[in-house]
Amino acid sequence: MTDFQLPVGFRFSGVAAGIKKSGKPDVSLIVGDGPLTAAGVYTQNQVVAAPVLWCRQRTPSDSVRAVITNSGNANACTGDQGLQDAQTMCRQVAAAVAIDPDDVLVMSTGIIGQPLPMEVVCRGIDAAADQLGDSAEDFVRAADAILTTDQGRKVASRVVVLGDQPVRIAAMAKGAGMIAPNMATLLAVVLTDAKLTPTQAQELIAGAADRSFNSVSVDGHTSTNDTLLMLSSGASGAEVTAEHLPAFAAAVEQICQELAWALVADGEGATHVMRIQVTGAASDGDAKVIARAVGESLLVKTAITGGDPNWGRIVSAAGAAGPKIEPTKTALKINGTPIYSDGGPTRYDAATLSQSMKAEKEVLVELTVGQGSGQATRWASDLTVEYVRFNSEYTT
Amino acid sequence: MTDFQLPVGFRFSGVAAGIKKSGKPDVSLIVGDGPLTAAGVYTQNQVVAAPVLWCRQRTPSDSVRAVITNSGNANACTGDQGLQDAQTMCRQVAAAVAIDPDDVLVMSTGIIGQPLPMEVVCRGIDAAADQLGDSAEDFVRAADAILTTDQGRKVASRVVVLGDQPVRIAAMAKGAGMIAPNMATLLAVVLTDAKLTPTQAQELIAGAADRSFNSVSVDGHTSTNDTLLMLSSGASGAEVTAEHLPAFAAAVEQICQELAWALVADGEGATHVMRIQVTGAASDGDAKVIARAVGESLLVKTAITGGDPNWGRIVSAAGAAGPKIEPTKTALKINGTPIYSDGGPTRYDAATLSQSMKAEKEVLVELTVGQGSGQATRWASDLTVEYVRFNSEYTT
Structure with a gap:
């Protein structure tokens, strides 16, 4: 100090x-x-x-x-x-x-x-x-x-x-x-x-x-x-x-x-921090809603816990968030590696990417949802067995 | 058949x-x-x-x-x-x-x-x-x-x-x-x-x-x-x-x-079905949003997993859902037992209630959020260690 x-x-x-x-x-x-x-x-x-x-x-x-x-x-x-x-x-x-x-x-x-x-x-x-x-x-x-x-x-x-x-x-x-x-x-x-x-x-x-x-x-x-x-x-x-x-x-x-x-x-049981950067939304407000939906998706959180670059869960969470997205303009990078673009998966070395996700405390999720100027950044913890175990202990 | x-x-x-x-x-x-x-x-x-x-x-x-x-x-x-x-x-x-x-x-x-x-x-x-x-x-x-x-x-x-x-x-x-x-x-x-x-x-x-x-x-x-x-x-x-x-x-x-x-x-890893009945909302649409927020709260889900009549998590999920509620008119029953009313906890036998939550597949959550006529019913699974374990296995 x-x-x-x-x-x-x-x-x-x-x-x-x-x-x-x-x-x-x-x-x-x-x-x-x-x-x-x-x-x-x-x-x-x-x-x-x-x-x-x-x-x-x-x-x-x-x-x-x-x-x-x-x-x-x-x-x-x-x-x-x-x-x-x-x-x-x-x-x-x-x-x-x-x-x-x-x-x-x-x-x-x-x-x-x-x-x-x-x-x-x-x-x-x-x-x-x-x-x-x-x-x-x-x-x-x-x-x-x-x-x-x-x-x-x-x-x-x-x-x-x-x-x-x-x-x-x-x-x-x-x-x-x-x-x-x-x-x-x-x-x-x-x-x-x-x-x-x-x-x-x-x-x-x-x-x-x-x-x-x-x-x-x-x-x-x-x-x-x-x-x-x-x-x-x-x-x-x-x-x-x-x-x-x-x-x-x-x-x-x-x-x-x-x-x-x-x-x-330091979130309960958390092993990773997702840094979720959404760009290309119609407005900053839209980008914020999408980033929040991605960060709060149980399926995204658990994928991050497992070091799994699971673009299906992330893209689908964005598509269901509410704000308008352009599916054919949607693109996704994890830790800088492009894994999804123009509405479809791209080739990448999954093992190397997974390794980098597991090695770092922070996982960078860069999601483009269209050609708008709206953007937002959000941080979210992953979801682990420890979170569930701790919070399902009988305490009342 | x-x-x-x-x-x-x-x-x-x-x-x-x-x-x-x-x-x-x-x-x-x-x-x-x-x-x-x-x-x-x-x-x-x-x-x-x-x-x-x-x-x-x-x-x-x-x-x-x-x-x-x-x-x-x-x-x-x-x-x-x-x-x-x-x-x-x-x-x-x-x-x-x-x-x-x-x-x-x-x-x-x-x-x-x-x-x-x-x-x-x-x-x-x-x-x-x-x-x-x-x-x-x-x-x-x-x-x-x-x-x-x-x-x-x-x-x-x-x-x-x-x-x-x-x-x-x-x-x-x-x-x-x-x-x-x-x-x-x-x-x-x-x-x-x-x-x-x-x-x-x-x-x-x-x-x-x-x-x-x-x-x-x-x-x-x-x-x-x-x-x-x-x-x-x-x-x-x-x-x-x-x-x-x-x-x-x-x-x-x-x-x-x-x-x-x-x-x-049959939800992934689920051990209970919450039947969430919201009444007293300003509209049926409001009631639906509140019921959904309660059913999707990780803290509520994990409490149900643990057989924990945790009114704090349920009432607070309702209060943060978005639609207007009347906190001092809010009341909650679990499996028919009143545990919260007029904005504060009430006396009940926690051990007996917890036992009934653990014994039954379905847990009935009756939440009144005011004096309106809006109501909705929603079903949601609980959240278990098995869900997280299964969904965080590396699969990509």
Whole structure:
């Protein structure tokens, strides 16, 4: 973590409060030294967890002071009690660090439908408030405390120079999709010390989400808790002017893509990440729908698991996706090798291609569906016996 | 098969021509004693096999004389050669039984993207033409020769009395969805000796398809070859008048549902059939989309595999399906036991319910999503380790 550049103006902590039976860290706190600009992108599921309802009402904002997150319990499908508990979490933070409860955002992830153990949660919040610090180690503790069934930590950082002023961006994320029994949620927080207006922050994070977290799939299941926040302290003093916006936006997008890729790679049981690039569609929207259908096809996923360049499943998934395609103009490459063109299979060395699919973590699927200008890229995990075994274990 | 009532006016045969390496039957022939009324419902995939293109142009019709089907090769993604081969199959039948090639329908199922072995196919057609017969055994031979990776034969029959005239309906089907490596296709043929006009036949089969074959899912993958045909000989002499239409239509729908259920139950690796009944949606169309999303959710499928009454996955799949739901009016029963209501979990005996889910082949999922009048029923298989293992074996 030596070269991990943290934005200034924030303090972090992560503690094990005892919400998780495993004893792993489960309460994560981020506090701004002063008011933070905040923006958010939230789940599109209509069944929405209490913390999402709380945050949606409070972003975009220029006065957020803290984000409290618990893992191990999603506080979803918990009714009025859930809303009260989310509010209590914010009050507990506010009391501990002397800010207004309305300036605290809250996220939860874990089991659905069970009330939060509030005594444990509140004790954890107090402990987290006592241990706030601004080192990379403190940041990592906060990042680890939002994980659930993730195999590994998910953090990223960048430095962008605006004119002659360096600004820092750092982010943390957890778990792709609903990847485990009763576990929900993608959570991610992007932090920067650039000066952003609430509108800038909202546009930046919504745009980045579209080409990162909204373009990945493990099991196609949109959770009840998905939350992506962007917070800026402005402590660098550097404003993101129109001139510098493209470079800054690109950095935000890259960070989000880096974490989104990590989410897919760490998907339940996943052995491969498909990078699905669709071109030639009538519109970008059409290309996105087709790329999603390919990435969520069980037959495509299982073919990738087996290192099988099975063009029949991919082309047929595209043809059934909905948007118009031109079958006789359809072409497909896997890992750069053309295997289908002009509506029919082409000659290639199947054994060599299969070998390359098995050897690499990422498998590149390039699908042309016609002569339009629409294109999209999407990342999806493969589907393994381990996914099914894990998710069919009896847990209720 | 002693009580299997065959419609009169048809002859059948099924032979092993050698298209399948296994040596199992692979050429199936149905011939009408005279002109047949014919109607069809076809795949909505834009990547369409040659036989589908041929049949779509020739139904509805009042002059069809025969249906030739091969299994072991789908004749899909085979370009102009595929179209010529489909035509050649019809010509071979026409020559063998002295009819017009344009009055022959053709279906294929099996491997995608490989040319048909036409010499083998044509020899098989001649052999099938030599062995035509009108017994139940002949019908069964024809039904067996359309199977691919199906575990078992799929046939059904009914007798309906129109006024005082009995008419017979019999049907055969194969394989649900794209259930095996490179294998495609649902194929089904419904035969009757009632007198139907082409318009009647088309309306009957389209209506029945909507509530049977179009309401099932194994892996959500629409194949390139799906074909459902209805053929009537009129040999009973009984017309289906407006008075008798409801009873006749109900019988056609029941037969299609019986076969559709069998397809799901025989889905690749499937251990359970979910019967998903959605009510309270804003429209029947909304209910259908929600039922489909629940049935195709990997997390729901794997929960059912494990006998896990996991309401969180089901409710969340419904909430993310797209159509408007009323979360606080949402309620869920599994096998008749209420486990979720008014937007929250309810008390129930989880062990007893799980036991009933494990004990029965069919699991009943009753989901209310609001107070609307829209409803739909859908059948879906569960998802097992065997499905993934089979479909991730390297086969290209």
